[in-house]
Amino acid sequence: MPDRYEGGCHCGNVRYTCSAAPEFTFYCHCSDCQKTAGSPFSVELMIPSDAFEIRGELGTYTVAGDSGKPVHRFFCPRCASGIYLDCEADPGYVFLKAGTLDDASWVKPEMHIYAAKKQPWVELGDALPRYETVPEG
Numbered sequence: 326m327p328d329r330y331e332g333g334c335h336c337g338n339v340r341y342t343c344s345a346a347p348e349f350t351f352y353c354h355c356s357d358c359q360k361t362a363g364s365p366f367s368v369e370l371m372i373p374s375d376a377f378e379i380r381g382e383l384g385t386y387t388v389a390g391d392s393g394k395p396v397h398r399f400f401c402p403r404c405a406s407g408i409y410l411d412c413e414a415d416p417g418y419v420f421l422k423a424g425t426l427d428d429a430s431w432v433k434p435e436m437h438i439y440a441a442k443k444q445p446w447v448e449l450g451d452a453l454p455r456y457e458t459v460p461e462g
């Protein structure tokens with residue numbers, strides 16, 4: 326993977342740079358990801374927030390996550406691309422949407438989370454660990 330990687334929204338209003346390797350990379354099959362991505366799952370990179378620099382105007386949408394703590398979803402208000410999530414249950418990290426990377430070819434998902442919500446017509450052709458919700462701890 327590159328030392329630094331960049332990405333942004335579809336229209337170019339929002340751009341970001343990241344200077345640390347992801348802690349975890351995963352497929353998320355949760356209902357919120359399905360709704361907000363308009364797709365059966367999303368792929369996210371868990372990144373230290375102090376290595377994440379973002380510029381451009383952002384919109385926010387907040388809901389309670391599984392933990393009961395707020396999950397803030399950030400998107401471009403112009404083109405509506407979802408960029409990242411800030412989960413208060415995971416302080417110090419942001420969850421970046423892999424599809425917003427300029428080059429996502431190096432991304433290596435390591436697990437499936439919220440597999441209990443996976444659509445039955447999504448066939449997983451990998452041997453990655455699957456968690457009904459999230460891994461313990």
Ligand SMILES: [Zn+2]
Nearest residue numbers: 334336401404
């Ligand atoms: Zn945009």
Ligand SMILES: [Zn+2]
Nearest residue numbers: 353354355358
């Ligand atoms: Zn999700």
